Amino acid sequence: MSYGKINLAGSSAHGWFTLPQPRSAYVPATGSANLNALFNDCVAAADETVNFAANGGVQGINMMFNGDLDGYAWGGGRCTTLDGINKCWSTTWNPPWSFNNRAPLAHEMGHGYGLPHANNSDGDSDPYDNPWDVMSSAWRNANSSPTYGTVAKHINTYHRDRLGWIDAARKRTVAAGTHVPAFSLDRAGPLAPPARRWWSCASQANRRRGTTRSRRASAAATTSPTWPAMR
Ligand SMILES: [Ca+2]
Ligand SMILES: [Ca+2]
Ligand SMILES: [Zn+2]
Helix, strand or coil, X not given: CCCCCCCCCCCCCCCCCCCCCCHHHHCCCCCCCCHHHHHHHHHHHHCCCCCCCHHHCCCEEEEECCCXXXXXXXXXXXXXXXXXXXXXXXXXXXXXXXXXXXXXXXXXXHHHCCCCCCCCCCCXXXXXXXXXXXCCCCCCCCCEECCCEECCCCCCHHHXXXXXXXXXHHCCCCCCCCCCCCCCCCCCCCCCCCCCCCCCXXXXXXXXXXCCCCCCXXXXXXXXXCCCEEC
């Protein structure tokens, strides 16, 4: 999907680590989990084991918790100094239902990379109701795997370009008001006519240009109650 621009080679897993406080110290009875406290205590617990400065600073930190947080998985970043490096670290906060399914984990990592929600073009305020993009509804229209749970759908072309994944040679810029016929942007699988899939730019266009990260989200009530909620 990134056309070779990123991969997760070199990632490593560490832990479990025991946090110094009970769950109630991080997750209030009502309201949101204290993400900063979870981050601070989690990286402190792992600091002796983990070299956050590896390769000039690790690309991101996925935190896996053995219990539910506040009903959500979260993704974004935290700016602080770890192992002598001060930067904003891409970070995700995952309860078990998140790291046991690739789709929500990918959604939160997308926020870690700086992506906002994909939303759709329905004009409402719900950014979680696009079933075709992992950065909106990660669960709907997704395949599942016995090993990886609900697997991640792709992200749209606009967001791929925003992340710098699309080389200039792959782009075609169309002037406003210019009529062009539909052309192939991507394919869902091996070509076997008539299974060819076509998308137009318009159908994949993303109207949401905000730079918000995960924490600005619409009401959770719009999320299906049968699916755990992401932010
Ligand atoms: Ca360390
Ligand atoms: Ca919407
Ligand atoms: Zn989100």
